[in-house]
Amino acid sequence: MLARKPDLVFAALCLIFALVCVLFWLPRDTETAMIEVFRRQISMGDAFVPIVAGTLMGICAAIHLVMTALRKDLYDTESAPVDSAAMAFLIQLTLVVALSLAVMFWAGPLAVELFVVSGSEDITYRQMRATYPYKLIGFVLGGFALVFGLSALIEGQIRASRAILALITVAILVAIFDLPLDSVLLPPNGDW
């Protein structure tokens, strides 16, 4: 069980979130209100379910806040649920993932730009996204960077064996998704 203090903060944040949703966001961001009367028909508008869900979430958060405040058993032995180390980890994780995804997205188009020379008209990646090897460049490089980068991050060291494993992983995924099925698009080919 979560210690008392972080649980209080959590409940309070949920309560605030629910209040903001119900009072400010939801009524303004839905086309029809909770109840709509339209051509003599009374029906539920698009706002009904989210507003009810938000309200009930707020009520539960309030009850949880009170119950936690009244709690006598103190499980205060645990450290804070999200500490600075966790945040540092998340930042590093985000960097690795963002970088790998960027490689995945742009490597193919870049390769087409650099290596495809054609006569009169410009060939874009959109036209090459079903042609080997261009269709796989982004996925292979980005996927390799992702797997290898992640294992380097969590193990804190760079190992050649992990690089080989990353390559094998990418190769297996290509074999599963790309080889047998023509209508399947590996990332990033659906976005072009």
Add this chain to the structure above:
Amino acid sequence: MGVFEYVWAGVLAVFLGPEAFSLFGIGVPITLVMVVFGFLLGIVIGATPGLGGPFVMAVSLPILISFFGFTPDALLPVMGFLVGVMKGATVGGAVPAILFNTPGTPDALMTTLDGYPMTKRGNAGKALRTAHFASVSGDTFSDLVLFTTAPFLAIIVESYLGFAEKAALIVLSLSFVAAVVGASPMKGLMAAFFGILLASVGTGEDLYPRMTMGTEFLANGFPLITAVLGVLIMGEVITSFEETWRDRRAARVQNQIPQSDDNSLSWSERKALLPYISVSAAVGTLIGALPGIGSTLAATLGYATGQKMHKGPVKFGDGTPEGVAATEAANSSVSGANLIPVLSLGIPGNVSAVFLILAAESIGGFNPGPSVFRFTTSEVNPELVIAFGLFTTMMCANILNWTIGGQFMRWVGVMSKVPKQVLMPMVFLLTITAVYVQETSFDAIFFLLGFGLLGFFMRKLRVPILPFVIAFILASNLETALRQAFAVSGGDPFFLFRSPISIVFLVLSVVVIVFFMCGKKDEAALSSEVS
């Protein structure tokens, strides 16, 4: 067509369906091949700590659908595969729990209590055999209950429940999940309502996609599989990344424990286990039939009842086969029974059931729910044939489980040794790829990572995941039922309180919440409060 013709048609749909290849001139049906494949894969993945059946199901669904297409012919092979995975993973989950004291799934937590002490004494093989025997017995029992009760329940439901009652029933299921999973029903409810809130984004009936703040990015809402995979799998992956990252300097050494030579499980020993297995199987089936209550609670209850029955020299917790049997029979008998609410109400009770529904919905031609069980005589009801086909695949998987499951399970013990830091980055890329293949847009990857972070923080803050997931999935059914009930009532503000059945459902929802708030939960429930 009569009842038996339908059953027979279902059996034939499996065995006389499209052939995968032919062996000595005899065609091998593709559905059967998929069941075998799913079953073996399920055991392997179930035996891998940190992964489970839902993961395989989620990742393979897009591949299977692209492969088999969107025709009703695809239903049985795809669902057969999922059924195989579900059953394989249930058996496989006991392997790491027994061998290394690391439960692969929360259900297997109680298995460690007696399984690992047995391993330490050199009886790992016996513990694995016990787990397998108990698991497969419990599983088969609950399947038989499913086959016999689901059609009748469905017919009753179909004739008594209107729109308002269906809406009230979904509310009841949600409050059940929220109350039972996790330590605090209030946190469970908050998670459930948050799930409904997020599921509302971009959906709705108006042409303006609601809750999108005018952005195109959110206009189509969060894709279901993406969201579920994000919270369940990516959340777990990120959590385990963080753990590995924190103690990356601390190397862990696995010692080999010398094993005894005689690890067989004799018939008389099996007979002695039967009372424990049957009681636990009944408990598990009963619990499985209630929507939303997972196998974790079943395992806990099964273990507790077994403990009360037990009088042997070795106490529960010190490594007695009865302890392993009581737990495994209980958690395995949940999986079949969990399909009772799916097939009779269209409401999924756990994550595996969710993927069966998703498969059926994506392929089309089979809508799990009460309308399946219309025994029409003038024309063939194809959905009913599929339902009996599904039952046939479950029986095939059980037969496999009885025959080769135990041996295979002992072979895959090596999977339990795969280090997490090697496996998890691979899972990360595999999940991203599977989601992309389905949605073909980078937006989906961003959603996946976003939901992964959500899952990470929910685990950190001890907010139960399952209520969020089930609510996210049921939100559109709930909204549709509410809208329809409201429209039919002509705008009656008390539309949910006009029939005794729906009042009973709603009162029960409140009672369940209050009951679990007041009741004190034991340690086992607390330690597995996350999923």
Add this chain to the structure above:
Amino acid sequence: MKLGTLKAALVGATLMVSTTTSALAEWQPSGPIKLMIAFRAGGGVDTSARLLAEELTARHGWEIIPENVAGRGGAAMAAKLKDEPADGLTIGMTTTDSLAYGILAAKNPGFALEDFENLTTITGSQTGLISKTDRGWRTLSDVIEAAKGGQTIAAGAMSAKLADALYYIGLKNGVDFKIVMVQGGKGGLNGVVADDLDIAWAAGPQTKGVQAGDLINLVSAEAEPLAVSPDAPMLTEYGIDLTFGTKFGVFSPAGIPSEAEEAITAAIVDIVNDPSSKLNEFISKAFAGPQAIAGADFDTFMETAQASAFELLAAVE
């Protein structure tokens, strides 16, 4: 008047076929073609689109990638299709309704008819108002009578347009239906079978039930009598001069090269009209059969459809 134009369009379509086939050889896609589908997998539009993709690949070697962009009655797909490059590598299949009526009824749809090139229609719906046979009703008149006798009639509709249609029918005949929105083509059918609804619109999936005698088409919402129930009355008998059927159509973003437009259209029309194609087989069984209204006739059809949607909206306002 509207009926006349519709029929002219249909006749024109048949003539189109022979003239467009020659353009086929001249254009080849420079990459894979994305085929967006405006409805969920497994439904009528989805199945037609996937069969079409299969046939296009088999006959022309074009790589087609079907993709479901479901949501908001087709508006989600339309909004996305509009922003795709107009190079013939993206096309979309949806119902003509979702563009014609959808654009007019929405406060801010984000797209207009001019944003799309109309390639060709595939087939039409077989929309009828259904009830269970054992309710004893034979035609819409029986339902209207029951409603006038004080009975509450819960009626299911799967789109805003069909809900308006129910309201309009009620308005003209002096009764009020309790209109319930249902999900997808089968939603109304399931509601009626489960006795949750008294009557509901169904656009084709009811055919089997009608043939088996469990369901009955009370009225045809199409311009022609329904194939499975030729005796069901027409809406004109109830003072409604509009029809509420729809067609499955293939569209592309506006401004695609005309060679591409012609080649794709001709290829699709060929498949639709070829009795040996899987698509033809499917639409003949489940919907109104091959109806390939292409090119300028399709443009006329869409304008007519929008005009009649406008008329419906004006009538119910």
